[in-house]
Amino acid sequence: MIELYESQRAMRNLRRTAIQRGVVAVLDVGTSKIACLVLRFDGSDRLAEGEGIGAMAGQAGFRVIGAATTRSRGVRFGEVEAMAETERAIRTAVQAAQKMAGLRVDHVIACFSGAAPRSYGLTGQVDLEGHVVTEQDIGRVLSACDLPDYGAGREVLHAQPVNFALDHRSGLSDPRGQMGQSLSTDMHMLTVDAAAVQNLAHCVKRCDLELAGLASSAYVSGVAALVEDEQELGAACVDLGGGSAGISIFVKKHMLYADTVRIGGDHVTSDISMGLQVPKAVAERIKTFYGGLVATGMDDRDMIEIGGDTGDWDHDRRKVSRAELIGIMRPRVEEILEEVRTRLDAAGFDHLPSQQIVLTGGGSQIPGLDALAARILGQQVRLGRPMRVHGLPQAATGPGFASAVGMCLQAANPQDEWWDFEIPVERYAARPLKRALKWFKDNW
Amino acid sequence: MRPVTPRTDPAPSRLRYRLQRLMLTPLFRGLLRVGLPFGLCFAIAAGYLSQPERQEAMALALIDLRRQIETRPEFMVDLLAVEGASDPLAGEIREIFPHALPVSSFDLDLDRLRGMIEALPAVRHADLRIKQGGVLEAKVAERQPAALWRRAEGVALVDREGVVLDPAARRTAHPDLPMLAGEGADAAVAEALRLRQAAAPLRARLKGFVRVGERRWDVVLDRGQRILLPERAAVRALERVIALSQAQDMLARDVVAIDMRLADRPTVRMTPHALKEWRRVRKISLEAADG
Numbered sequence: 001m002i003e004l005y006e007s008q009r010a011m012r013n014l015r016r017t018a019i020q021r022g023v024v025a026v027l028d029v030g031t032s033k034i035a036c037l038v039l040r041f042d043g044s045d046r047l048a049e050g051e052g053i054g055a056m057a058g059q060a061g062f063r064v065i066g067a068a069t070t071r072s073r074g075v076r077f078g079e080v081e082a083m084a085e086t087e088r089a090i091r092t093a094v095q096a097a098q099k100m101a102g103l104r105v106d107h108v109i110a111c112f113s114g115a116a117p118r119s120y121g122l123t124g125q126v127d128l129e130g131h132v133v134t135e136q137d138i139g140r141v142l143s144a145c146d147l148p149d150y151g152a153g154r155e156v157l158h159a160q161p162v163n164f165a166l167d168h169r170s171g172l173s174d175p176r177g178q179m180g181q182s183l184s185t186d187m188h189m190l191t192v193d194a195a196a197v198q199n200l201a202h203c204v205k206r207c208d209l210e211l212a213g214l215a216s217s218a219y220v221s222g223v224a225a226l227v228e229d230e231q232e233l234g235a236a237c238v239d240l241g242g243g244s245a246g247i248s249i250f251v252k253k254h255m256l257y258a259d260t261v262r263i264g265g266d267h268v269t270s271d272i273s274m275g276l277q278v279p280k281a282v283a284e285r286i287k288t289f290y291g292g293l294v295a296t297g298m299d300d301r302d303m304i305e306i307g308g309d310t311g312d313w314d315h316d317r318r319k320v321s322r323a324e325l326i327g328i329m330r331p332r333v334e335e336i337l338e339e340v341r342t343r344l345d346a347a348g349f350d351h352l353p354s355q356q357i358v359l360t361g362g363g364s365q366i367p368g369l370d371a372l373a374a375r376i377l378g379q380q381v382r383l384g385r386p387m388r389v390h391g392l393p394q395a396a397t398g399p400g401f402a403s404a405v406g407m408c409l410q411a412a413n414p415q416d417e418w419w420d421f422e423i424p425v426e427r428y429a430a431r432p433l434k435r436a437l438k439w440f441k442d443n444w
Numbered sequence: 445m446r447p448v449t450p451r452t453d454p455a456p457s458r459l460r461y462r463l464q465r466l467m468l469t470p471l472f473r474g475l476l477r478v479g480l481p482f483g484l485c486f487a488i489a490a491g492y493l494s495q496p497e498r499q500e501a502m503a504l505a506l507i508d509l510r511r512q513i514e515t516r517p518e519f520m521v522d523l524l525a526v527e528g529a530s531d532p533l534a535g536e537i538r539e540i541f542p543h544a545l546p547v548s549s550f551d552l553d554l555d556r557l558r559g560m561i562e563a564l565p566a567v568r569h570a571d572l573r574i575k576q577g578g579v580l581e582a583k584v585a586e587r588q589p590a591a592l593w594r595r596a597e598g599v600a601l602v603d604r605e606g607v608v609l610d611p612a613a614r615r616t617a618h619p620d621l622p623m624l625a626g627e628g629a630d631a632a633v634a635e636a637l638r639l640r641q642a643a644a645p646l647r648a649r650l651k652g653f654v655r656v657g658e659r660r661w662d663v664v665l666d667r668g669q670r671i672l673l674p675e676r677a678a679v680r681a682l683e684r685v686i687a688l689s690q691a692q693d694m695l696a697r698d699v700v701a702i703d704m705r706l707a708d709r710p711t712v713r714m715t716p717h718a719l720k721e722w723r724r725v726r727k728i729s730l731e732a733a734d735g
Contacts, residue, residue, distance in 0.1 A: 070454070088455035095456050095464055104468035208465060 008156075008419040014212040015411070018107035024212060025066075025097065025105040026407040027090065029112045029200060031075050031243025031266060032362065035396065035404045036093035038066030038101040039411060062412045064391040066101025068093045077243045077262045078114025078217070080199040087203045094207060108204055109213035111220050111407050113244045115196035117157065119257045119347075120148050125184035133166065133175045133183055139421035141185045150191045157197070157216055158190040159418035162254035171252075187418065190216055190258050213411070218246025218258045220406030225360040225384035225399070226250055235356035236349055237384065238340050238377075239402060240363025242266045245336055246403075247343050249352070254415075257347045261339040265363040268332045275328040276320060278306055292326045293333055293368035299323040333366065337376040344377070358384035362400035514548040522546040522578040529584040533566050537582060540564070549574050557582075566609050591633050592618060594625040594652075604637065606630035626655030626662075635678065636661065642679045645686050649695070660705070670701040681707065 018024040019041050028035040041062045070092040074085025098105055124145030128137055142161060150156075164172040166180035175183060197214065204211045222237035231250045239246040243264045249257040268291075273283035290304050302322040308315055349355070357377050359369060364383050373381045385398065386405035396404070414420075456464070466472055493499060513519075522545055526534040540560055543551065554572045561570040561582060569585040589601035589609055601609040601618070608630065612618060622640045624633065636653045639661060643650055646665065654662040654670075661678055663671040673681050681704040688710075689695040694702070698718035703711040714722065 088453065091458075091461045092455045095461055098464065098468055102468070104465050104470075208462065 008417065011211065011213050012417075012419060014107055014210060015109065015414075018212050019411070021107075023101075023103055023105055023107075024411060025094065025108040025209070026404055026411060027093070027108050027110040027204070028217065028401075028404040028407065029075060029078075029080070029086070029090070029110060029203075030072055030217070030241055030403070031078050031113070031264060032072055032241070033069050033400070034072045034075075034089050034093045035069045035401060036067070036090075036097040037064050037392070037396070037404055037408060038097045038103065038105055039063065039408055040065045040101075040103075041412070062390065062408065064389055064393075064396075064408065065103070066097040066099070066105075067393050067396045068096030068100060069396065070096070072242070075243065076114075077264075078112050078241065078260070079193075079196045080112075080203055083199060083203055083206075086200075087206050090203055090207050094209065106210055107212040108209045109215065109407055109411050110200060110204055110211060111215040111217045111403055112196070112200055113217040113239070113241050113246050113260060113403070114262070115192035117190050117192050117216050117218065117246075117258050117260055118150065118154075119259065120150065120189040120191065121256075122146065122148070122159075122187040122189055123184060124187065125182055127182045128180060131179050131181075133178050133180060135176060135421065137183055138164075138176065138185075141183045142187065142418045142421055145185065145187050150189075153194050154191045155194040155197055156189055157192045157214060158188070158219065158255070158258075158415075160188050160254060160415055161185050161418065162188050162252070162256060173252075188254065188256055190219070190255075192216070215407060215410055216246070216248075216258055217241070217403040217406075218248040218260060219255050220410050221246060221360055221386075221402035222248035222250055222255060222358075222406070223409050224386035224402045224406030225358050227387075228253075230354070230356050230358065233356070234352040234354040235358060236344055237358045237360060238364075240265065240336065240359060240361040242362065245340060245361070245363070247340055247347075249344070249347060249349055251352060257349075259343045259347065261336060261343060263332070263336045263339060267336075268329050268363075271328050271332050272325065276306055276318075276325075278308065282307065286325065287329070290322055290325055291329055291366050292322065293330050293366055293372045295323045295326040295330075299326060329366070330372070333363075333369065333372060334376065336363075337373055341376055355380045357381045360384040360386070360399045360402040362398075364399045514550040517578075519549045520546045520578050521549050521552060521574060521580045523580065525579050525581045527581065527583045529567070529582075529586050533564070533584065533586055536564060536566070537561055537584065546578070552580070565607055568603075589618065589621060590637060592621050592623045593629055594623060599623075602630050602633055604634055606633045622650070623652030624655065625652060626658075628658030629653070629655040631658070632661070638679050639663065639673070639682055642682050643686065645690065646695070665695065669695060669699060672701055672703045672705055674705045674707060677707070684710070 015024070022041050024039050024041070026037040026039060039062045070089055072086075073089045074080065074082030075089075080086045094105065094108075122145040124141050124143075126137065126141045126144045138161075163170065163186040164175040165184045166172060166175050166178055167182060172178070201211050218237070218239055221239040225237050225239075226235050231253045234249070234251040236247060236249045239248075241264045243262070243266050245261040245264055247257075247259045247261065248255050269280060269283045269287055272278070272287055273280050276283065276286070278286070286304060286306070292299070299322040303319040304322060304325060306318045306320060308318070310316060344350075355378055357373070357380060359373055359381065360383070363369075370381060370383055383399070384402070386402040387409065388397070389405050389408050392405065524538060524541055524545060526537050529537060541557070542560070552574070554574075558570050558572045561567055561572070561584065566587050567584055568587045571583040573581055575581050587603040587607060587609055590604045591602050592612055592615065593600050593602045593608070597611075599612045599615060601612050601621070602624070603609060615623070622636060624636055629636070632655065639653060640650070643663060649665045651664040651666055654664055656662055660675045661673045663673065663682065665671070671682065671685050685694075685702055685704060694712070698715050699712050700715050701713040703713065
């Protein structure tokens with residue numbers, strides 16, 4: 001636990017130095033595309049203390065000065081599968097973004113959708129030493145959370161305090177300075193496969209970049225696609241990606257739950273490819289141009305040229321009606337949404353006061369998805385696009401860039417994590433020298 | 445037909461990627477933009493200049509250019525004008541002038557030239573300046589001979605300050621100058637001149653002045669008479685002698701020397717004949733007094 005704390009802290013320090021230096025890159029490693037945005041922090045109202053509770057909580061003005069997208073390679077289900085291929089794809093995206101920005105980028109914040117995220121709710125309680133809650137007490141209560149056995153080979157990706165309670169008052173967002181006897185907290189912890197994280201980190205390192213942060217793409221796309229009241233009142237964001245669909249539930253501006261369904265747009269494409277006997281590239285093209293989910297009578301007469309280059313005249317001149325294409329796509333999308341519904345039910349989403357569901361990600365652009373999703377997920381469904389970010393090119397404003405934009409917001413205005421707080425002094429008990437040093441530092 | 449060539453990889457190679465990142469590094473770019481041209485120019489110039497014959501040629505060209513500028517007519521000196529010097533001295537100055545005219549004014553070291561001219565014994569003071577129109581003007585203040593000085597080598601002219609000017613061919617060429625003699629006479633020419641002024645009543649009888657022991661003067665008159673003057677207040681002593689002589693005709697008598705070295709006891713040395721005569725006369729007068 002301590003090593004993780006230290007490594008996350010090191011990444012956080014890297015991120016802080018990168019932001020102070022002014023340039024940081026955001027890398028969204030997805031199954032179908034890899035997007036890279038270069039952000040420049042111009043220092044306006046940087047780190048305005050007093051808002052939020054964290055040491056880094058503060059609005060940082062930033063601007064996107066470079067953006068590039070490339071087709072992803074070597075990634076399956078949001079996890080790195082072929083390292084060299086992925087490395088090349090990252091290189092392509094980073095190089096193009098650097099070229100557009102005209103700047104060299106050294107620090108990168110990456111997000112990925114796979115690696116089987118699993119959510120845990122943790123609670124911890126401590127008695128206050130004094131009568132006033134200090135930052136030390138918050139650090140103490142966060143480390144007092146009893147860790148569940150999340151299994152070997154997994155790593156904590158996020159550990160965010162979502163709620164503080166002081167004696168009998170709950171729902172505090174910032175208990176510092178308040179009077180009380182005992183402080184308790186609820187923490188949301190997200191664990192992922194360590195191997196996937198390590199692979200991604202290795203790929204980034206091989207591109208001569210330094211990993212300054214990691215995030216779950218389900219979380220960051222929720223940050224980008226949910227508007228403020230949805231985050232406050234409770235909403236689920238479904239990021240329909242290429243290889244997986246990420247689910248995140250937000251209440252009171254904190255993520256409470258995140259999960260991934262390992263089915264995505266690539267599976268729709270492969271269904272079309274198999275159903276129509278066409279190569280994947282053609283299937284992808286047909287999906288994006290003619291795809292849909294609700295068939296009407298018109299679609300029966302709408303014939304689509306499939307094309308082909310086998311040289312066989314009959315084979316190359318085949319046509320299918322759009323209704324047929326819809327008939328192939330719809331069951332798969334239904335399957336994804338059913339699976340999402342199952343996960344949301346398992347998470348207890350229907351107990352939340354607000355049942356808003358926001359669909360985002362590249363897959364949300366299928367025509368007719370809102371109608372289909374309304375039937376499966378409930379009536380409060382909307383299609384979400386990411387928030388507008390300063391300097392983002394028009395081509396990168398679509399729903400497919402929700403997680404990239406969310407990373408920008410996250411970099412500029414980070415959520416407090418457990419490792420943002422000083423580790424309490426009791427942990428250092430085994431190291432008296434360090435403790436003495438700390439005492440000296442604190443007192444002089 | 446389907447093209448057979450495989451699709452090229454859009455990904456940059458590691459090397460190209462790194463190169464691009466390097467090119468985007470501000471320091472490196474600055475180095476490339478400023479450091480590289482500068483280094484290149486420096487290397488080329490250094491390589492070109494490292495050859496000795498090129499250095500020589502460049503130095504020659506530089507010297508040539510300098511020469512060209514220096515020898516422009518505006519800077520040339522064509523004439524040496526000597527002012528305030530007698531003709532022989534002017535000739536002498538022209539003789540020692542080390543440059544052949546016309547000469548560039550850059551080559552003239554006026555201080556050194558002035559030193560050379562002032563080193564001439566007949567020159568008391570010299571001013572050199574280059575006037576417009578290429579004239580080097582030398583204003584010379586000549587030393588005036590004030591006395592003749594007889595030495596073992598012969599008779600020489602000296603000025604007030606005792607600087608030996610020229611050998612004098614004949615005594616009669618300078619009848620108005622006093623004759624000095626003796627070792628160290630040149631160091632006290634001014635005093636001799638004052639003595640000579642004081643001795644104006646004796647002018648007709650004055651032969652000259654002799655420096656004795658490098659400390660005092662003897663005034664030599666005709667008929668072998670001498671006036672021995674003290675070291676100090678010699679002029680006053682001489683004036684006393686002259687007053688005595690005017691009152692009592694002392695110098696007209698048969699006296700060899702008047703010794704004024706002890707101021708409170710002037711002494712007269714008589715000739716042996718005068719002494720004999722004086723004794724004889726004194727004996728006669730004594731006998732007359734006895735008898």
